[in-house]
Amino acid sequence: MHKILTLAFILGLVSLVSCGGPEQEPAPKKTWTPELDQPSELAQIMRDMHEEATNRKNSLEQGQLDPALSETLFSMITAHPTKPHMKGEGFEPYAKSFIGIYNQIHSAEEVGVQIQAHNNMVDACIACHTQFCDGPISRIEKLYVR
Ligand code: HEC
Numbered sequence: 001m002h003k004i005l006t007l008a009f010i011l012g013l014v015s016l017v018s019c020g021g022p023e024q025e026p027a028p029k030k031t032w033t034p035e036l037d038q039p040s041e042l043a044q045i046m047r048d049m050h051e052e053a054t055n056r057k058n059s060l061e062q063g064q065l066d067p068a069l070s071e072t073l074f075s076m077i078t079a080h081p082t083k084p085h086m087k088g089e090g091f092e093p094y095a096k097s098f099i100g101i102y103n104q105i106h107s108a109e110e111v112g113v114q115i116q117a118h119n120n121m122v123d124a125c126i127a128c129h130t131q132f133c134d135g136p137i138s139r140i141e142k143l144y145v146r
Pocket residue numbers: 016017018019039040041042043044046047049050053080081082083086087091094095096098121122124125126128129132133136140
């Protein structure tokens with residue numbers, strides 16, 4: 001089971017397209033070499049956060065607290081983006097507010113409280129993405145724990 005999830009995740013990574021259209025159709029498979037682009041520092045942090053949030057959603061849906069704490073996301077403010085305009089004016093306040101909300105996930109001691117904090121975090125992901133990078137929003141919305 002775990003292997004399948006890992007594989008699904010790797011395939012998911014391959015299909016990531018930074019701020020491009022929401023769900024771009026993959027090009028027809030001619031060769032079996034996926035083109036792995038070199039992510040920017042910021043894009044890598046985003047991928048890590050996306051993975052962590054996916055894992056946390058799975059734990060929470062099974063009624064378990066997830067203690068994972070990503071250290072890299074704290075460097076979101078200084079990380080280099082793929083293109084300079086992706087971090088326009090106003091990026092920093094969004095990042096700071098995101099980090100504040102993220103910290104609440106780790107102070108949660110009950111599943112219900114962590115679910116609420118996790119969903120608040122997803123709101124904060126989307127708030128910043130609406131301003132700076134709307135491509136991945138439909139994928140981010142899947143992170144909500146219902
Ligand atoms: C403060 C703004 C901000 C916040 C908060 C934020 N993002 Fe991002 N995100 C960006 C920007 C800007 C990019 C484009 C980065 C680049 O290409 O260098 C990005 C890119 C991404 C990507 C595409 C990465 C790739 O492979 O190119 C994903 C997926 C993503 N974010 C998910 C998330 C998730 C999940 C969260 C919340 C846990 C989140 N983001 C929170 C601004 C933000």
